Amino acid sequence: MVELIHTLADHNDDVNCCAFSSSLLATCALDKTIRLYFLSDFTEVPYSPLKFHTYAVHCCCFSPSGHILASCSTDGTTVLWDTQNGQILAVMEQPSGSPVRVCRFSPDSTCLVSGASDGTVVLWNAQSYKLHRCASVKDGSLVACAFSPPGNLFVTGSSCGDLTVWDDKMRCLHSEKAHDLGITCCDFSSQPVPGGERGLQFFQLASCGQDCQIKIWVISFIHILGFELKYKSTLTGHCAPVLACAFSHDGQMLVSGSVDKSVIVYDTNTENILHTLTQHTRYVTTCAFAPNILLLATGSMDKTVNIWQFDTETLCRAKIPDQPKQFTENWSEDDVSNWLCAEGLEDLVDIFKMNNIDGRELLNLTKESLADDLKIESLGLRSKVLRKIEELRTKVKTLSSEIPDEFICPITRELMKDPVIASDGYSYEKEAMENWISKKKRTSPMTNLVLSSVILTPNRTLKMAIDRWLSETHQK
Known part of the structure; x- marks a missing residue:
């Protein structure tokens, strides 16, 4: 079930975009403002609305840490x-001074x-905050x-x-025609998609457009050979142009919003429709899932943002077929919920x-804590x-004993x-190396020589190799 738990109606013009951090919801609109709300009770933060833009604000997004919010506008900024x-x-x-239609942070917050x-x-x-590189597409506006x-x-x-x-x-x-009448959004x-092979890592990409379609693509990555983009399928359900699409944080669901005023939630495993939401009275222009809780925000040209809450039944219906790919001790609360559902223990979610x-608390549970702390009577x-x-x-224990040495900090x-690369040429866990440097240790942990620089560079090749190893190990 999905329940409408709140409606925000503070904007006085079309809502263009909404975005979540772990503690805040941001919305932006044609009224030139960005508004911020606490997720705890959906009250507006004291310094909201944010005002600077002189024309419509088209898009807003949080940095991965949630400490920075980006917004872009017709005013070219x-x-x-x-x-x-x-x-x-x-x-x-x-x-160029052209209206800016979309903005996005990189996963490591550097770009x-x-x-x-x-x-x-x-x-x-x-x-x-400096311009690093600039390019352009051959034709049309860049909107996603x-x-x-x-x-x-x-x-x-x-x-x-x-x-x-x-x-x-x-x-x-690479470039290819995806939607005949224009793309509106992608996510x-x-x-990763289960079942990677030949050292590849697969991720799903969703795109939607003016052709009323949502298309699913699969991109495979390998650090030496590059990537491959393949069309997978088309999701149906909307009868008018689809303006927005977004995956849930755990990849179990995909949501879309349309000119037909509806919001559709799909199960990404079966591609079946889980829910159709029809409360908006005009075009649905934006939709976003919260990162850590089962909340969905949808915005519309009716000037409102609706907040929806999913129950655990929806979570279990859309559960991923495999266990999370990271170690159990690193599981989030949602990962534990997925595990409970997969093991037939959904009543305990x-x-x-x-x-x-x-994950860490899960591994430390005992028969006493199950009875006394969690009050499980049976x-x-x-x-x-x-x-x-x-x-x-x-x-x-088995996985820990099998970790390749080069994957260990x-x-x-x-x-x-x-993983990051330090100036000594060795790779370290980012947080551990930052703590090492912050304690005024300017020497290498490996060589004991003075570091020529304290700059740490993300080792994406090593991270992909670790992720691939985790994926392959969990499939055994």
Whole structure:
């Protein structure tokens, strides 16, 4: 079930975009403003609305950390805001002065892409706020953009219907006609597609357009051979142009909004329709899932933003077929919920959520904590949960003993999640190396020689190799 839990009606013109961070919801509109709301109760933050743009605000997005909000406008600017106080951090002007239609942060927060009505696409340095590189599409306005989860490339969509793939050096790698009448939006699923082969990693990309269609594409990545883009399928259900699409954070669902005033939620595994929502009275222009909770926001030309909440039944109906690809101890609360559903323990999802049981807490559960803390009265049910947890513990021990040495951080001696290369040429876990440097240790942890620089460069090749190893290991 999906329940409409809140309607925001503070904008006085068409809502163009909405975006979530872990604690805030941002909305922007033709009324030149951006509004920010607390997710806890959907009240507006004290410094909202954010005002700077002199014309319509087309798009807004949070940096992965949620500390920065970007907005772009017909006035030709992309503005970066501090989400803690609403202060402007930078105003970045499109070189051509053309209206900016879309903006997106890279997964590692180092870059920001802005796309404009004249087809120009700019890659900005998100730390220095300087223009890094600039290019343009052949025809039409640039209206859609999405970064691949590894961050090594991004895709743009144009009003002429072309999907264009760019690498992080702004080289055009591929372009093809995706929607005859023009693309309106595109989005990557952050979760790899199960069943990668030949050392490849697969991700799903969704695009939608004026042809009333939503198309699913599969992009495969390998650090040596590059990538491959393949058409997979077309989702049906809308009877008018589709203006927005977005994957849920766990990749289980895809939502779309249309000129037909409806919102459709699809199961990405079966491609069946889970829900059709029809509360908006005019075109649905934007939709977004929250990253950590089962919330959906939809915005419309009726000047409102609707907030929808999914129950655990929807979560279980759309559960992914395989377990999460990272180690159990790194599972989020949602990953634990997925695991419970997959093991036939969906009745315990609410109890585990209420007690904030993530992967680490899950592995530490005992028969006493199940009875005393989680109040699970049935002895048989407690025994079943403990058997399943013991299976996970055994799997964790097996995986830990098999980790290739090159995947282990020299500082923490643990599997790296976010590997970076230091100036000594060695790779480390980013947080561990940052802590090492912050303690005024300017020497290499490996050589004990003075580091020539404290700059850390993301090791995307190593991260992809680790992700691929995790995927292959969990399939055994």
